[in-house]
Amino acid sequence: MTETARADEAGPIASDVVPGIGTVLAGITMVALLVPVRRGVDDPIVLAGVGFALAAVLTFLVRRHAGLERRIGGPIAAGSSVLVVLLAGYALNQGVTAPAALPTGSVSIPVVFVAFVTAGLAAAMGVADYYGITPTGLKRRSLQVVSLSAVGLAGLLATPVVIAILAIPIVPLLEPLSTFEEAVFTQVSMAIGAMLVTAGYLAMTDRDLSFIDLRRPTLRELGWIVGGLFVLFGALFAISTLMQSAGVESADHSTTQRAQDNPELMLILAPLAILIIGPFEELLYRNVIQKSLYETFSRPGAVAVASVIFAAVHVLAYATAGIGAVIASLGTIFGLSIVLGTIYERTDNLLVPALIHGVYNAVTFVSLYFTYG
Structure with a gap:
């Protein structure tokens, strides 16, 4: 510990x-x-x-x-x-x-x-x-989990708020928005929201930008990136195989429905996954939430708790299915988050899990394009 x-x-x-x-x-x-x-x-x-x-x-x-x-x-x-x-x-x-x-x-x-x-x-x-x-230690840990869960929820809710604010001056100029413009607008809003929540958290906790673990990766960390991708896809395969063999039904992510309706959108989301989705989700859920949990939890404990929070905030993305299917999908998210959290814990470099996460999402989007295109 x-x-x-x-x-x-x-x-x-x-x-x-x-x-x-x-x-x-x-x-x-x-x-x-x-x-x-x-x-x-x-x-x-x-x-x-x-x-x-x-x-x-x-x-x-x-x-x-x-x-x-x-x-x-x-x-x-x-x-x-x-x-x-x-x-x-x-x-x-x-x-x-x-x-x-x-x-x-x-x-x-x-x-x-x-x-x-x-x-x-x-x-x-x-x-x-x-x-x-002790009871005091349990209370301290519980309060931190609740407060950091609120940070994660704020990161989720910040996106629609930023979209609503930016839409006032931007949408009239671009209306009607093309598919490409809408996708970029949404993801940029997500990035701005994540940065605002991160900045607010740093200010409230008297931290500065030195808290952000961002640096050029070493050769060893490049190895973590390559190996991490193999482990992440391997974990997905293992979890999916186990669920299928057990007859577990999972829910489709809302992106799957979007891919069915407009497969070309996936080709737009693929580069955005590397440039925006991976980096800014990892900034909030790994660098802010997981790293903060190091203060009261062991590092493995922080990885597990942060992964629970990360999985929980994805519930709306699968909310169209029944509760059992949603839980199965969130279980998959939890397992993949454990991999990303462990890699961040071992490297203390945000860029490493950010690239792994981004490339993983990009490959997923491209596969959806070929599936429904």
């Missing part, structure tokens, strides 16, 4: 509070998964999820009351909860949602999705317990 993210002092309070929170979260998970069972669903995936949730509950309880070593109990609780996340996600993908109406009666929520979320939080508690995180 890094010096700023070393384990907190694990005292009696830490030994009680974190496993206690984990017990509650794992308990909610188990109860949520029992809902479809009580409704007659006998899917072995759901039943296995209940079993692993129960294992997490018991482990947290034994950790809290029987003095089980945290180096043993933490991994068991975290591992059991991660398995529940995978099983609940798979159940959602297969259509097992168990909707339940809220007190208002007009809105219902998929209870299995509740289990999916609470199991993920329980897994985090297992990791926190393993490292002996």
Whole structure:
């Protein structure tokens, strides 16, 4: 772990509070998964999820009351909860949602999705317990995750705001916008939005431009770029193959629909991916969010948390599909983000993951052109 993210002092309070929170979260998970069972669903995936949730509950309880070593109990609780996340996600993908109406009666929520979320939080508690995180440390980390998630959301929302502002003087001059002009206008707005959010974050946290890890790549880093591309495409192939073999359905990115309607647009987006999309997404989600997480998390932990944020902000791009398909697609995004985050963590040079990300997107856009062109 890094010096700023070393384990907190694990005292009696830490030994009680974190496993206690984990017990509650794992308990909610188990109860949520029992809902479809009580409704007659006998899917072995759901039943296995209940079993692993129960294992997490018991482990947290034994950790809290029987003095089980945290180096043993933490991994068991975290591992059991991660398995529940995978099983609940798979159940959602297969259509097992168990909707339940809220007190208002007009809105219902998929209870299995509740289990999916609470199991993920329980897994985090297992990791926190393993490292002996105190309540104060847990609060500090939670607040930072929330604040940096807000930064990521601001980066997402900044684009339409910038588009609306720039459209006032620009659109009347170019109207009607051609496909090329619209694509460039949108991506330039995204870049401006990312820069504004980054500048605002640096100002609010009393940082300057030295926080941005941008420099000419060394020969070793050029090797990371080449190798990273192979690893990224290899990871995509492995994840896709695994999902297909398991019968998991994923959602199409909104860009796929645009490619079906106008395949020539992909040839415009390909160079923009290298020049704008890759660099500015990596600026915000890797250099700003992931690097800031180094202050309170271990570097591997920061990579994982930043990847969760990165995947979450892509939800709108897949929102036209069902919740299970969206989760599958976000799982793919999470896996690819882990690769990019690890490469950034190893090089501390924004240019490396930016080029990998940009080239990856460009190749994807060109393949869509040949698919639908």
